[in-house]
Amino acid sequence: RKEVEQDPGPFNVPEGATVAFNCTYSNSASQSFFWYRQDCRKEPKLLMSVYSSGNEDGRFTAQLNRASQYISLLIRDSKLSDSATYLCVVILSGSARQLTFGSGTQLTVLP
Amino acid sequence: GAGVSQTPSNKVTEKGKYVELRCDPISGHTALYWYRQSLGQGPEFLIYFQGTGAADDSGLPNDRFFAVRPEGSVSTLKIQRTERGDSAVYLCASSSRSSSSYNEQFFGPGTRLTVL
Numbered sequence: 560r561k562e563v564e565q566d567p568g569p570f571n572v573p574e575g576a577t578v579a580f581n582c583t584y585s586n587s588a589s590q591s592f593f594w595y596r597q598d599c600r601k602e603p604k605l606l607m608s609v610y611s612s613g614n615e616d617g618r619f620t621a622q623l624n625r626a627s628q629y630i631s632l633l634i635r636d637s638k639l640s641d642s643a644t645y646l647c648v649v650i651l652s653g654s655a656r657q658l659t660f661g662s663g664t665q666l667t668v669l670p
Numbered sequence: 671g672a673g674v675s676q677t678p679s680n681k682v683t684e685k686g687k688y689v690e691l692r693c694d695p696i697s698g699h700t701a702l703y704w705y706r707q708s709l710g711q712g713p714e715f716l717i718y719f720q721g722t723g724a725a726d727d728s729g730l731p732n733d734r735f736f737a738v739r740p741e742g743s744v745s746t747l748k749i750q751r752t753e754r755g756d757s758a759v760y761l762c763a764s765s766s767r768s769s770s771s772y773n774e775q776f777f778g779p780g781t782r783l784t785v786l
Contacts, residue, residue: 563712567710601779602761602777602778602779602780603713603761603777604777605774605775646712648712656701656718656765656773657703657705657715657718657726657729658703658705658713658715658763658775659715660712660713660714661712662710662711662712663711663712
């Protein structure tokens with residue numbers, strides 16, 4: 560079983576739609592959680608950290624459920640520029656702070 | 671300021687050859703990471719340097735892979751006797767080790783390695 564699992568998609572949604580991505584992680588001792596965004600043939604970039612209390616950054620909302628070992632990302636009012644692959648990322652407890660990535664969920668926002 | 675740079679951007683080699691991939695981290699960043707990303711997958715950790723020393727090399731797949739960072743800045747990932755399965759994008763990331771609890775890792779554009 561992979562340490563971080565995501566639905567690979569692809570998700571094709573119209574502009575303005577709300578879309579949600581889910582992710583589960585297998586190591587209950589995972590200590591830090593993030594969503595990264597990766598555009599085609601580009602490097603991953605940090606989108607947002609994920610906190611237990613949930614956090615919001617503009618149109619993006621991230622949630623963490625430690626009991627279920629589940630992370631989510633909600634994108635409201637999606638824009639064409641949101642088209643990318645979204646990577647769920649954890650830092651495992653006791654690690655050297657290296658990032659453990661899911662395989663990514665591909666999003667295409669259609670005009 | 672300048673971000674993480676990696677050279678070459680693309681490398682095509684033949685099976686069995688030796689390759690070196692270079693990473694120039696953000697100035698002042700003491701932590702440096704190498705990851706490998708295969709098509710359709712997320713990046714996978716290879717090795718982590720804190721300063722000059724390899725603090726964790728548990729992600730290196732076998733002894734054909736080796737990395738150095740002799741002066742605590744530039745790092746070179748070395749792959750001996752390349753195999754077709756080594757074909758991937760090799761990503762380098764750096765971060766500071768200052769006060770915050772999580773120090774964002776900034777990624778370079780990667781080196782796309784193709785082994786024929």
